[in-house]
Amino acid sequence: MVQGKTKGLQTKASSSRQAAKAAANPKKGKRYVPPKKTALVKQASMRQSLTAKINKSIEQQMVSAASAGKLTIMKNTADVEPPKTSGGKGSKS
Numbered sequence: 001m002v003q004g005k006t007k008g009l010q011t012k013a014s015s016s017r018q019a020a021k022a023a024a025n026p027k028k029g030k031r032y033v034p035p036k037k038t039a040l041v042k043q044a045s046m047r048q049s050l051t052a053k054i055n056k057s058i059e060q061q062m063v064s065a066a067s068a069g070k071l072t073i074m075k076n077t078a079d080v081e082p083p084k085t086s087g088g089k090g091s092k093s
Contacts, residue, residue: 035041
């Protein structure tokens with residue numbers, strides 16, 4: 001037997017299919033690099049917590065609006081014309 005050869009250990013050919021698939025469908029959106037400076041890290045965590053609080057309050061408002069009555073699509077309510085006023089200050093068209 002020749003030295004340096006291993007009988008049972010054969011390296012698996014690296015599949016280029018996975019790399020091609022990843023290159024074909026890149027992820028959408030900006031690439032996010034986390035901040036390294038302590039002030040920026042603190043600012044980023046503050047922004048993240050504020051965003052979470054704002055989203056939670058918006059969701060709670062939507063739940064309360066949904067539980068109040070029948071859900072309507074806003075486009076349908078916009079199709080109904082409001083009663084016209086006779087030349088008041090409010091007409092800007």
